[in-house]
Amino acid sequence: MGVQEAPYSLRLGHEAMQKIRVLAAKDKRSINMQLCLAVETYLEQYEKEHGKIPVESEE
Template identity: 40%
Template sequence: MADYKKAYTLRIDETLLDKIRVVAEKNKRSINAQIEYLIQQCVEEFEAKHGEIKIDEEKTE
């Protein structure tokens, strides 16, 4: 996995963002860190069911 974080613009429903903000505050995280955490959980759950996702490093650059 890359050692850097790549910026990505996310369009999200305002109400959902407000709810994520509340969850992030309860978990003492920034909204960005909370979203990243949730995405990581989703990927881990997917990989647990379907196996590791292989990424072609040449295509991600």
């Protein structure tokens, strides 16, 4: 996962949060880890369809 960024407060609707809870419990993950996996999966899929997302280097 790399270096952790500063915490970010995420606001989700009630139904979306309930669905995340169900998936996290099903896969024995924390809600945070389930959300991280969802974001990483989305980014991978986006890059497959649209190409690499350019970001500034941390060096």
